[in-house]
Structure formats: structure tokens, C-alpha cells
Amino acid sequence: MRPMPGPPRSYHNAVVMHVLHTFANNDSVPYLTWFAERARREGDPRYTFLVMYPKRPRMIDEMRALGFSVEWIPYDDRQRKRGMLFALPRLWWYMRRYRPDVVHSNLFDDSLPGMIAAWLAGIKVRVVTKQDTGFHWMHAPRWMRLDRLISRMATHVIAISDECERFLIERERADPKKVVRIHNGIPPVAFTQQDPSLMEQLRARFAIAGKGPIIGTVARFIEWKGYRYIIGAAARIVKQHPDARFLLCGTGGQENEIRNLVSQSGLDAHVIFTGWVDRKEMASFYGLLDIYLHAAILEPFGLVYAEAMMNGVPVVSTPTGAALDAIVDGKNGILVNERSAEALALGVERMLSADARGMGAAGKETALRMYHFNVMWEGTIDLYRRALDKQR
Numbered sequence: 001m002r003p004m005p006g007p008p009r010s011y012h013n014a015v016v017m018h019v020l021h022t023f024a025n026n027d028s029v030p031y032l033t034w035f036a037e038r039a040r041r042e043g044d045p046r047y048t049f050l051v052m053y054p055k056r057p058r059m060i061d062e063m064r065a066l067g068f069s070v071e072w073i074p075y076d077d078r079q080r081k082r083g084m085l086f087a088l089p090r091l092w093w094y095m096r097r098y099r100p101d102v103v104h105s106n107l108f109d110d111s112l113p114g115m116i117a118a119w120l121a122g123i124k125v126r127v128v129t130k131q132d133t134g135f136h137w138m139h140a141p142r143w144m145r146l147d148r149l150i151s152r153m154a155t156h157v158i159a160i161s162d163e164c165e166r167f168l169i170e171r172e173r174a175d176p177k178k179v180v181r182i183h184n185g186i187p188p189v190a191f192t193q194q195d196p197s198l199m200e201q202l203r204a205r206f207a208i209a210g211k212g213p214i215i216g217t218v219a220r221f222i223e224w225k226g227y228r229y230i231i232g233a234a235a236r237i238v239k240q241h242p243d244a245r246f247l248l249c250g251t252g253g254q255e256n257e258i259r260n261l262v263s264q265s266g267l268d269a270h271v272i273f274t275g276w277v278d279r280k281e282m283a284s285f286y287g288l289l290d291i292y293l294h295a296a297i298l299e300p301f302g303l304v305y306a307e308a309m310m311n312g313v314p315v316v317s318t319p320t321g322a323a324l325d326a327i328v329d330g331k332n333g334i335l336v337n338e339r340s341a342e343a344l345a346l347g348v349e350r351m352l353s354a355d356a357r358g359m360g361a362a363g364k365e366t367a368l369r370m371y372h373f374n375v376m377w378e379g380t381i382d383l384y385r386r387a388l389d390k391q392r
Contacts, residue, residue, distance in 0.1 A: 016043065016044045016045060016046050017044060017045035017046065017101050017102065017384055017385070017388065018045060018046045018047075018048070018098070018099070018100045018101045018102070019045045019046070019047055019048075019100060019101065019102045019103075019104055019384065020047075020048040020049070020050065020094075020095060020098055020100035020102065020103050020104070021047065021048070021049050021050070021104050021105075021106070022049075022050045022051075022052070022091065022103070022104070022105045022106065022110040022111070022114040023049065023050075023051055023052070023059075023105075023106050023107065023110055024051075024052035024053070024075060024077070024106075024107050024108075024109035024110035025052070025053065025075075025077050025107060025109055026051075026053070026057075026107075027051070027053050027055070027056075027057030027058045027059055028057065028058040028059050028062060029059065029106075030279070031184065031185075031373075031376070032049065032059070032063075033059075033062060033063075034187055034373055034377075035047070035377065035380075036062075036063055036066045036068055037066060038373075038377055039068075040066050040067060040068075045102075045381070045384070046068070047063070047068040047069075048068065048069045048070070048071075048094075048098050048100060049063050049068065049069070049070045049071070050070075050071050050073060050091060050094055050110075050114075051070060051071070051072050051073065052073045052074075052075035052083075052087055052109065052110050053072065053073075053074070053075060054074065054075065054076045055074075056072055057070075057072055060072060069098070071094050073087050073090045073091065074086075075087055075109070077109055080109065083109075084109065084112055084113045085113075087110075087113045088113040088116060088117055089117075091113050091114055091117035091118075092117040092120050092121050095117055095118055095121035095123060096121050100123065101123075101124075101125060101384075101388055102123070102125040102126075102127060102384050102387070102388070103115075103117075103118035103121075103123045103125070103126050103127070104127040104128070104129070105118075105126075105127070105128045105129070105150075105154075106128070106129050106131050107131055107132055108132055108135070108136070108143070108146075108147065108150070111128050111150045111154075112146055112149070112150055115128060115149075115150050115153035115154055116153060118153075119153050124155070124391045125155055125156070125384070125387045125388060125391065126153065126154045126155045126156070127154060127155070127156045127157075127158065127383065127384070127387070128150055128151070128154040128156075128157055128158065129158040129160065129182075130157060130158065130159060130160065130164060130168060130300060131160065131300055131301075132300060133159070133160075133164045133167055133168060133172075133298070133300040134164075134167055134171075134298035134300065135224070137167070137171055137298070138224070138297075138298060139223075139224070144171075144172070147172050148172050148173055148174075151168065151172055151173075151174040151175070151178070152175075154178065155178065155387065156178055156180060156383060156387060157174050157178045157179045157180070158179075158180055158181075158182050158380070158383070159179055159180070159181045159182075160181075160182065160183060160184050160300050160301040160321075161181070161183065161299075161300060161301050161321045161322055161324070161325050162181065162324070162325050163298070163299075163300075163320060163321060163324055163325075164181075164300045164301070164321070165179055165181045167298065180379075180383055182375075182376060182379035182380055182383070183301070183322070183325070183370060183371055183375060183376060183379075184301045184303060184306070184322070184371065184376055185306075185371050185372055185373035185374065185375050185376030185377065186303065186306055186307060186310060186371055186372070186373055187372075187373040188310055188368060188372060188373075191282065191283055191307055191310060191311075192283050192310050192311055193283050194283045194284045194286070194287040194311070195283075195284050198281060198284040199284045199287050199288060202277075202281070202284060202285060202288055203288060206245075206247060206272050206274060206288075207272070208245045208247070208272070208288065210243075211243045211244075211245045212241075212243055212244070212245070212290060213241060213244050213245075213290040213291060213352060214244075214245050214247065214288055214289050214290050214291075215234075215237070215244060215245070215246050215247070215289065215290065215291045215292075215293050215348065216246070216247040216248075216249065216285070216286075216288070216289040216291075216292055216293070216308075216313075217230055217246070217247070217248055217249065217250075217292070217293050217294060217295075218249040218250060218282075218285075218292075218304040218307075218308075219249075219250050219294065219296070219304065220250050220251065220252035221250055221251060221252030221253065221254040221255040221257075221258055222252050222253060222254055223254060224296060224297070224298075224299075225250075225294075225295065225296050226294075226295030226296055226297065226318070226339055227248070227254065227258045227295070228258070228261060229295045229339055229340060229341050229344055230246070230248075230293060230295050230341075230344065231258065231261050231262055231265055231267065231271070231341075232265075232340075232341025232342075232344075232345075233293070233295075233341045233342075233344035233345040233348065234246050234265070234267055234270060234271060235265045235266075235267060235341070236341065236342070236345035237345050237348055237349070238267065238270050240349070241352075244270060245270055245271075245272060246267075246270060246271045246272065246293075247272050247274050247285075247288070247289070248271060248272065248273050248274065249274045249277050249285065251275075251276065255273070259273065282307065283307075283311055286307065286308055286311035286313050287311060289308070289313045290313075290314070290356065291313070291314055291315075291316055291348060291351055291352075291356070292304075292305075292308035292309075292313045292314070292315045292316070292317075293315075293316050293317070293344065293347075293348060294315070294316075294317045294318065294323065295317075295318055295339055295344055296317075296318060296320055296321065297318060297320055297339050298320060299320040299321035299322075299323075300321060301321045301322050302320070302321040302322045302323065303322075305317060305321065305322040305323045305326070306322050306326075306367050306370075306371040309326065309332075309333070309360075309363040309364055309366065309367035309371075310364055310367045310368060310371070311364070312360040312361060312363070312364040313360055313363075314333060314334075314351055314356045314357075314359045314360040314363065315327065315333040315334070315363055316333070316334040316336065316344065316347040316348055316350075316351050317333065317334070317335060317336070317347075318335070318336055318338075318339045318344075319335045319336070319337070322371065323335065325370070326363070326366050326367060326370055326371070327363070327366075330350075330354070330359075331359070331362060332359055332362035332363040332365075332366050333359060333362075333363050334347045334350055334351050334354075334359075335347075
């Protein structure tokens with residue numbers, strides 16, 4: 001067993017905060033890495049990470065290389081109830097061992113046992129970011145009472161969009177005084193560096209050279225993301241634009257169903273399933289697109305909207321999450337009124353007949369202002385500091 005952590009370090013004559021993050025079902029989380037990299041540069045806060053995952057997570061090596069502690073709690077979400085019960089005492093034990101100033105949870109599977117463990121361990125500042133708001137409401141209503149319990153156990157609840165905030169207060173019945181809206185953010189330099197040679201390679205890989213318009217979607221193949229509506233829209237769009245191509249970038253349980261729907265709709269020549277696109281290639285992938293199209297509903301945030309906008313891609317979207325917060329319809333993007341194939345197709349036609357390049361440029365300016373990682377960092381750190389000040 002490693003020794004207990006020592007007393008907090010002093011940094012610029014201030015006490016360094018110790019923040020313990022819990023995370024489930026992911027072995028590497030980009031925005032937690034960005035937080036850790038920033039904290040290492042600035043010397044504050046000090047992080048500890050508790051990761052609930054079936055096998056040894058990559059985060060162990062990533063975060064330890066940055067000088068932060070990581071503990072792995074074996075967890076398989078296919079046995080959700082049993083797994084959370086197994087994780088709860090281990091979360092409590094690590095919280096008692098590390099004695100953080102703040103516990104911050106992120107997804108339902110780590111937030112439910114994590115908030116209970118933090119309360120039992122006597123952690124005074126318990127923060128939850130509702131990254132999966134609305135999922136149970138739409139797909140598993142019986143779990144909603146536990147979403148509400150998480151909000152009660154937390155001392156602060158971060159809503160990552162205005163829609164998310166309204167849902168938390170109206171549907172999850174969260175105390176409005178606990179809820180703080182802090183948008184997710186992206187470091188632009190890392191996600192907007194387009195490589196012309198790589199773009200040519202991707203055009204050849206997807207066989208889209210000389211075709212257009214190129215319309216793309218980046219999302220998991222799950223019902224929540226609305227792929228069936230995108231395919232319905234594609235069937236309408238290709239009638240007017242026979243050279244249109246649709247790049248569907250993602251993986252997930254619904255992929256075979258969507259592939260069958262594409263074939264049944266006679267769209268095999270128009271829809272390309274891109275498979276895995278490496279994170280380092282995503283900016284160049286966005287550079288291929290004439291339009292970014294998304295059809296999610298009750299999306300807590302949707303980083304892909306922000307990424308596409310930061311890359312200057314004109315966005316056509318259902319009115320949800322980051323898109324709803326950022327887009328002024330017809331000015332810096334297009335918002336459709338409903339999630340339907342007809343509405344999405346009409347949105348694409350509006351974009352194609354408008355100054356799409358100008359809308360893309362306006363969207364980029366908006367995203368850089370609203371969804372820059374600095375905004376997320378400063379909002380989160382300020383929340384911690386204000387909460388700890390009240391405890392002193």
C-alpha cells in the first residue's frame with residue numbers, strides 16, 4: 001500500500017485544492033486529461049482519479065505521467081446494480097484515504113455510488129456534472145428516482161447547457177440554488193489544426209473526391225442520436241442533389257440496424273460508414289464537410305457540435321444542447337423545429353441556399369467564445385473555490 005498523501009502544498013501563498021474525480025465506463029476521458037494538464041502547469045488543483053472500468057484503464061498511465069494519483073475499481077456496467085454495490089465501499093475507502101477537499105462525479109454509474117460514498121466519508125463539497133441528463137427520462141424511467149437522489153446528495157450540480165439546467169430543475173427536481181450552468185469546453189488549438197494532405201487521404205479513403213455536398217455526422221449509433229431521421233433526410237436530399245454524400249462517423253449497437261435502413265432506402269451509394277476516425281484526424285475530417293448534421297434530442301451538451309463549429313463547419317441541428325445555446329437560426333447555423341426527416345432535409349436545403357460559408361465563420365466565432373476550454377476551466381475552478389470558501 002502506498003503511503004497516505006501528505007499535507008496540501010502551498011502555491012502562490014494559497015492552499016492547493018485537492019479534487020477527487022470519479023468516472024465510470026471510460027478508460028480515458030479527454031476533458032479530464034485537459035484539466036490535469038492545465039493543473040500541472042498551474043500547480044493547482046491536485047487531482048486524484050477513481051476509475052470504474054472492466055479492465056485496467058489507460059487513464060492510470062496518462063494521469064500518473066502528469067503526477068496525479070489514479071485508482072482502478074473493476075466495474076462492468078452489464079451488471080450495473082451489483083457493480084455499483086461492489087464499487088461503493090471501495091469509493092468510500094479511497095475517499096477516506098485521500099481526504100480530498102472536493103469530490104466531483106460525472107456519469108450516473110459513478111455519481112450514484114460516488115455521491116453516497118463522499119457523503120459517508122464526510123466530504124463537504126460534493127459536485128456532480130450531469131453529463132448524461134435525460135437518458136433515463138427517455139429510456140429507463142425507473143432510474144429517475146436515483147437521478148434525483150444524486151442531485152440531493154450533491155452540494156453542487158453542474159448543468160452543461162441551458163436545456164440541461166431546465167431539465168434538472170423541472171424534471172429531476174434539483175434545488176435551483178445548487179444548480180450552476182458551466183458549458184463543456186474544448187482546447188481549440190488541439191482540435192482545429194486541419195492537415196491538407198491528411199484531408200486528401202481521407203477523401204480517397206471515403207471515395208468522396210469530386211462529390212458534394214458532403215454532409216457529416218459524428219455520433220454513437222444509438223437511438224438517442226436520431227440516425228433514422230438522418231437517413232430519412234438523406235433519402236429526400238439526394239433527390240435534389242444526386243452527388244450528395246453522407247459521412248456517418250461512429251460506432252454503437254444500432255449500427256447494423258442503420259446499415260440495413262440505408263440499404264432498404266437505396267442509399268448505399270450515398271451513405272459512407274467511416275468506421276473509426278482517430279481523434280488526431282478529427283479536425284481534418286471536419287474540414288471535408290460542407291454541412292454538419294445532427295438529430296439528437298435532449299442532448300446534455302454534444303461536444304461534436306462545438307468541434308464542428310470551431311472548425312468553421314455550418315451546422316444544421318435539432319434544437320438541443322450546445323447547438324441550442326449557441327446557434328441563432330439563420331445567423332450562425334440552422335436549427336430545425338422538430339426531429340423528423342422532413343425537418344432535417346428542409347434545414348439542409350436552407351443551408352445550401354444560404355451563405356453557408358458565412359454561417360460557418362459566424363459559428364466558429366461563437367464556439368470559440370462560448371466553448372473554449374478556458375471557459376470550462378475557469379467556471380469549474382471558481383465553483384470549487386467559492387464552495388470551499390463557504391466551508392472555511
